[in-house]
Amino acid sequence: MRAATLSIGDELALGQIDDTNARWLADRLAELGLYRDEHRTVADDVDAIERAMRELAAGGPRDVLVVTGGLGPTADDLTRDALNRCCDHGAPMVEDPLARADLDRWFRGRGRAMPTSNLVQALRPQSAVCLRNPNGTAPGLAASIEHAGGRSTRIFCLPGPPREMQPMFVADVEPHVRSVARGRAMPTVAVHSFGQGESTLAERLGPLMDRTHDPSIGTTASRSIVTARIRTSGAPDEARAKIDAAARLVEERWAPYAYARDGRSLASVVVELLRERRATLAVAESCTGGLVGSMITEVAGSSDVFLGGGIVYANQLKTRFARVDPSLLEQHGAVSEEVAAALALGIRSEVGATWGIGITGIAGPGGGTATKPVGTVFIGRSGPDGTQVRRFQMPGERDIVRDRSAKSALQWLRFALLGVEAPFLWGVERA
Amino acid sequence: MRAATLSIGDELALGQIDDTNARWLADRLAELGLYRDEHRTVADDVDAIERAMRELAAGGPRDVLVVTGGLGPTADDLTRDALNRCCDHGAPMVEDPLARADLDRWFRGRGRAMPTSNLVQALRPQSAVCLRNPNGTAPGLAASIEHAGGRSTRIFCLPGPPREMQPMFVADVEPHVRSVARGRAMPTVAVHSFGQGESTLAERLGPLMDRTHDPSIGTTASRSIVTARIRTSGAPDEARAKIDAAARLVEERWAPYAYARDGRSLASVVVELLRERRATLAVAESCTGGLVGSMITEVAGSSDVFLGGGIVYANQLKTRFARVDPSLLEQHGAVSEEVAAALALGIRSEVGATWGIGITGIAGPGGGTATKPVGTVFIGRSGPDGTQVRRFQMPGERDIVRDRSAKSALQWLRFALLGVEAPFLWGVERA
Numbered sequence: 001m002r003a004a005t006l007s008i009g010d011e012l013a014l015g016q017i018d019d020t021n022a023r024w025l026a027d028r029l030a031e032l033g034l035y036r037d038e039h040r041t042v043a044d045d046v047d048a049i050e051r052a053m054r055e056l057a058a059g060g061p062r063d064v065l066v067v068t069g070g071l072g073p074t075a076d077d078l079t080r081d082a083l084n085r086c087c088d089h090g091a092p093m094v095e096d097p098l099a100r101a102d103l104d105r106w107f108r109g110r111g112r113a114m115p116t117s118n119l120v121q122a123l124r125p126q127s128a129v130c131l132r133n134p135n136g137t138a139p140g141l142a143a144s145i146e147h148a149g150g151r152s153t154r155i156f157c158l159p160g161p162p163r164e165m166q167p168m169f170v171a172d173v174e175p176h177v178r179s180v181a182r183g184r185a186m187p188t189v190a191v192h193s194f195g196q197g198e199s200t201l202a203e204r205l206g207p208l209m210d211r212t213h214d215p216s217i218g219t220t221a222s223r224s225i226v227t228a229r230i231r232t233s234g235a236p237d238e239a240r241a242k243i244d245a246a247a248r249l250v251e252e253r254w255a256p257y258a259y260a261r262d263g264r265s266l267a268s269v270v271v272e273l274l275r276e277r278r279a280t281l282a283v284a285e286s287c288t289g290g291l292v293g294s295m296i297t298e299v300a301g302s303s304d305v306f307l308g309g310g311i312v313y314a315n316q317l318k319t320r321f322a323r324v325d326p327s328l329l330e331q332h333g334a335v336s337e338e339v340a341a342a343l344a345l346g347i348r349s350e351v352g353a354t355w356g357i358g359i360t361g362i363a364g365p366g367g368g369t370a371t372k373p374v375g376t377v378f379i380g381r382s383g384p385d386g387t388q389v390r391r392f393q394m395p396g397e398r399d400i401v402r403d404r405s406a407k408s409a410l411q412w413l414r415f416a417l418l419g420v421e422a423p424f425l426w427g428v429e430r431a
Numbered sequence: 432m433r434a435a436t437l438s439i440g441d442e443l444a445l446g447q448i449d450d451t452n453a454r455w456l457a458d459r460l461a462e463l464g465l466y467r468d469e470h471r472t473v474a475d476d477v478d479a480i481e482r483a484m485r486e487l488a489a490g491g492p493r494d495v496l497v498v499t500g501g502l503g504p505t506a507d508d509l510t511r512d513a514l515n516r517c518c519d520h521g522a523p524m525v526e527d528p529l530a531r532a533d534l535d536r537w538f539r540g541r542g543r544a545m546p547t548s549n550l551v552q553a554l555r556p557q558s559a560v561c562l563r564n565p566n567g568t569a570p571g572l573a574a575s576i577e578h579a580g581g582r583s584t585r586i587f588c589l590p591g592p593p594r595e596m597q598p599m600f601v602a603d604v605e606p607h608v609r610s611v612a613r614g615r616a617m618p619t620v621a622v623h624s625f626g627q628g629e630s631t632l633a634e635r636l637g638p639l640m641d642r643t644h645d646p647s648i649g650t651t652a653s654r655s656i657v658t659a660r661i662r663t664s665g666a667p668d669e670a671r672a673k674i675d676a677a678a679r680l681v682e683e684r685w686a687p688y689a690y691a692r693d694g695r696s697l698a699s700v701v702v703e704l705l706r707e708r709r710a711t712l713a714v715a716e717s718c719t720g721g722l723v724g725s726m727i728t729e730v731a732g733s734s735d736v737f738l739g740g741g742i743v744y745a746n747q748l749k750t751r752f753a754r755v756d757p758s759l760l761e762q763h764g765a766v767s768e769e770v771a772a773a774l775a776l777g778i779r780s781e782v783g784a785t786w787g788i789g790i791t792g793i794a795g796p797g798g799g800t801a802t803k804p805v806g807t808v809f810i811g812r813s814g815p816d817g818t819q820v821r822r823f824q825m826p827g828e829r830d831i832v833r834d835r836s837a838k839s840a841l842q843w844l845r846f847a848l849l850g851v852e853a854p855f856l857w858g859v860e861r862a
Contacts, residue, residue: 043469188447351745
């Protein structure tokens with residue numbers, strides 16, 4: 001059961017706007033049991049659109065092709081014409097009475113006269129049906145391309161704006177897809193980890209990652225988070241049980257780095273662990289400048305466990321908000337093991353939290369020295385069992401150093417809450 | 432001068448991750464004078480990749496095809512094989528000595544043994560050249576497909592991770608594209624604004640946005656930032672002058688909301704204005720929890736002007752770090768005009784900064800009341816001319832409310848630094 005998607009528009013081809021439809025559709029189609037194995041974006045050119053429709057339908061052939069965009073009232077909206085060429089050899093189009101009535105009602109409801117250019121939106125190829133659009137003027141279109149051997153591809157043309165496209169997909173495309181998928185589903189699950197590199201983690205999975213393994217497991221890395229993506233297909237309950245079992249296996253092999261599934265954030269896992277333990281947290285952030293606090297407070301309900309802290313960018317604030325002894329700053333420098341420890345312990349005491357985190361480092365591009373190059377970061381962690389510091393050497397640009405520092409602090413705190421310890425790929429182990 | 436792009440990967444085809452490369456490449460290619468008129472995404476299937484490469488190269492034919500992804504060391508990385516089939520009929524590949532040396536050096540530099548699986552990354556089709564990758568293990572590849580009539584398409588295969596792909600594009604693809612574009616350019620410029628809605632701003636542009644207008648101007652909106660995208664084509668200097676003039680016009684019509692061009696952040700503009708005025712800033716953040724600090728410290732060199740502040744999530748921290756009188760909190764509640772003003776003035780005095788910002792609000796989903804529903808946010812601004820507060824009603828989910836609050840604080844501070852004042856679309860004007 002395979003599907004393809006096609007996005008139409010100069011602004012998409014030129015990269016001027018993000019194509020959020022393509023990803024949303026792939027996700028929904030997979031959930032419904034159809035594997036979107038190809039996507040194309042083409043410019044507002046009727047020949048290019050027609051060719052893409054034909055090629056995407058023919059591939060296999062595919063069961064479903066979902067096209068978005070190019071249904072507007074202007075001269076550069078050419079999806080309707082391309083569909084007419086594919087399905088009805090370019091025969092004259094007909095006005096759809098229901099679509100025309102909807103269009104009249106849309107403008108009447110807004111007290112506006114309908115520009116004549118909009119009339120084209122009520123036209124459809126003779127073999128096509130119109131799909132009603134309660135959220136805009138462009139009705140969708142559905143028609144079929146017949147292939148040799150009696151098979152056919154159903155083509156759905158939907159408007160480009162997501163708030164028009166998505167309800168139309170749910171109302172008109174989903175029922176068809178469900179009937180095509182005939183009770184089969186293609187569920188996916190993602191397991192996220194932080195702290196080790198993709199190759200090391202892939203090695204831990206070994207033959208689980210073979211192309212022939214079912215469920216299939218692949219890894220991706222984004223902003224230092226390595227994710228295992230697991231999928232299979234089959235009867236819905238059975239397929240779901242299969243990927244759940246595989247996800248548990250990945251989580252075991254990736255312990256303690258695996259922290260959550262399906263897009264859940266590291267911060268939300270930390271908030272939950274703190275809540276379970278009736279513990280609270282305060283932070284003192286220098287080089288991350290509020291990033292840890294921002295990640296934590298992104299989680300709804302984080303105020304149960306997060307008290308706040310200091311953005312201790314200037315040295316005087318390290319002393320004022322986190323009680324760091326000025327002599328420590330003088331003696332060891334603001335970026336040092338001693339100051340990281342003092343920040344963690346100091347903010348914890350000042351705020352009266354169960355846990356304190358202190359972060360100080362050189363995010364770059366300036367400020368590096370021979371002994372403390374750009375990317376040097378010290379993280380202090382203070383809790384019921386005392387205060388520890390770890391030194392890190394983060395590779396990459398300023399935003400990568402900061403992002404990885406904040407996530408390392410959260411992961412290291414998670415380790416403490418779970419009572420485990422493990423090295424980070426970018427950790428500098430001290431003699 | 433036309434180009435196409437091709438993204439490889441099951442995780443992209445299935446919609447599990449965002450394809451940011453496709454858009455970035457279109458943007459860069461346009462800047463260099465090449466119109467990317469088609470993009471495809473295909474799964475990890477060597478036949479599908481080969482077919483897509485051939486078809487995308489043949490279309491026209493195109494001058495350049497940029498492929499991203501599928502160059503890793505694992506069995507599902509098939510771009511190398513597909514390129515070999517297209518350009519060398521699948522002849523045996525050869526090990527590239529330089530690529531091998533780079534690979535050895537990469538692992539040696541990290542004190543790790545190279546997994547044997549990585550050796551495949553030093554292989555190349557006989558007619559291809561390897562492109563060095565200083566930021567990862569996967570070298571890129573460049574080769575040509577010859578078409579009838581003596582024309583050819585240059586195919587560049589780049590690694591998928593953006594921080595590896597982008598520098599390789601700049602180093603190895605750009606010089607080729609410049610030579611192909613032969614002195615013609617298709618430059619674009621983006622003008623970013625914050626504080627008003629897309630339709631209001633589009634109305635201010637009027638006929639400038641007509642499809643026939645040269646340069647062409649379109650608007651897009653993302654995370655409350657409305658952007659005008661301006662493009663034209665022609666001889667580089669002339670085209671550049673034309674879009675610069677159009678950008679200045681847009682900036683005038685969008686004053687004072689337009690804050691920067693071409694991806695520059697609002698925070699970096701604020702940092703520059705503070706630096707010019709030899710002023711400093713401190714923040715006291717409640718509902719944004721460090722987001723403003725995080726945005727500001729993302730800017731390299733922000734330590735010149737940003738002293739830090741407090742993440743004053745719990746009420747005791749509002750009092751302790753920003754000197755908010757506990758009776759104010761009792762009398763008016765933490766989310767109030769009075770507390771926002773006290774936070775701004777208090778953090779400014781406590782830290783000794785020229786400017787102080789205080790933010791308190793209800794980000795949701797819980798915590799709303801009849802008089803202060805979810806999305807109610809008060810921002811205080813304290814500076815040399817006194818302390819002001821504005822009330823906002825932000826629509827949307829928690830992360831949107833927080834993001835828009837942080838950006839509103841920065842934009843409103845920018846207004847003060849420029850000596851202007853203007854309403855926000857989501858501002859609540861008080862009697």
